[in-house]
Amino acid sequence: MKYSSQIINIILACALLILAIKVTLLDSSAGKETVSVKTNDALENILTRRSVRSFTEQAIPEAKIDTLLRAAMSAPTARNTQPWAFVVITDKNTLKQLAEELPYGKMIAQAPLAIVACGDLPKGIKGYGDGYWVQDVSAATENLLLAAHAMGLGAVWTGVFPVPERIESVKRILSLPDSITPLNVIPVGYPANPGVVKDKYKPENIRYQKW
Numbered sequence: 001m002k003y004s005s006q007i008i009n010i011i012l013a014c015a016l017l018i019l020a021i022k023v024t025l026l027d028s029s030a031g032k033e034t035v036s037v038k039t040n041d042a043l044e045n046i047l048t049r050r051s052v053r054s055f056t057e058q059a060i061p062e063a064k065i066d067t068l069l070r071a072a073m074s075a076p077t078a079r080n081t082q083p084w085a086f087v088v089i090t091d092k093n094t095l096k097q098l099a100e101e102l103p104y105g106k107m108i109a110q111a112p113l114a115i116v117a118c119g120d121l122p123k124g125i126k127g128y129g130d131g132y133w134v135q136d137v138s139a140a141t142e143n144l145l146l147a148a149h150a151m152g153l154g155a156v157w158t159g160v161f162p163v164p165e166r167i168e169s170v171k172r173i174l175s176l177p178d179s180i181t182p183l184n185v186i187p188v189g190y191p192a193n194p195g196v197v198k199d200k201y202k203p204e205n206i207r208y209q210k211w
């Protein structure tokens with residue numbers, strides 16, 4: 001009898017201890033605002049995108065290429081001018097030529113697909129907004145990169161504009177008319193190496209209200 005009452009006492013003491021710990025924890029969070037930010041698929045996709053520079057040989061289905069182009073052309077543009085054109089390349093020889101002439105684009109030769117995002121300058125804003133096309137086509141490029149990532153593909157932006165010799169090479173290889181300026185070449189494929197997500201968030205880049 002004495003033994004069983006000792007056990008009950010121990011159980012009661014444990015229960016009291018657990019209760020005390022809970023109350024202390026609740027107290028310490030009182031007054032603090034806890035904000036839980038829910039991420040949805042779109043946000044998760046943005047936060048996990050990374051440049052992919054090696055690809056398997058698997059071809060990209062037409063439907064996925066179509067989605068990439070639709071995503072690109074969903075981007076905002078200054079005065080909604082949409083001053084862009086996209087050249088879709090699956091021809092191995094053309095991919096090889098681009099890789100040979102772009103110093104930081106060697107991975108293009110390995111990709112089953114590259115999309116060249118170009119400015120169609122006559123469609124853009126003239127005068128005060130001459131340079132807006134770069135931002136317009138850059139927005140389209142980021143949309144395309146995100147769409148690729150969302151569909152399990154990998155891609156990387158390889159820079160062309162504003163380097164004169166790269167612009168000249170791409171224009172020559174693709175027979176682009178004078179009015180079309182290539183901004184970049186984006187090789188796309190199924191990742192052979194998924195690459196790494198870099199944490200680029202730096203609080204020191206942010207100012208509030210004034211510098």
Ligand SMILES: Cc1cc2nc3c(=O)[nH]c(=O)nc-3n(C[C@H](O)[C@H](O)[C@H](O)COP(=O)(O)O)c2cc1C
Pocket residue numbers: 049050051052053104105156157158159195196197198
């Ligand atoms: C304007 C621009 C030009 C770039 N040019 C190249 C390039 O020529 N070759 C390359 O491998 N990556 C290029 N990149 C990709 C960057 O190296 C890459 O975005 C950066 O290292 C950050 O890595 P992340 O995309 O994985 O976040 C370019 C990116 C931008 C925005």
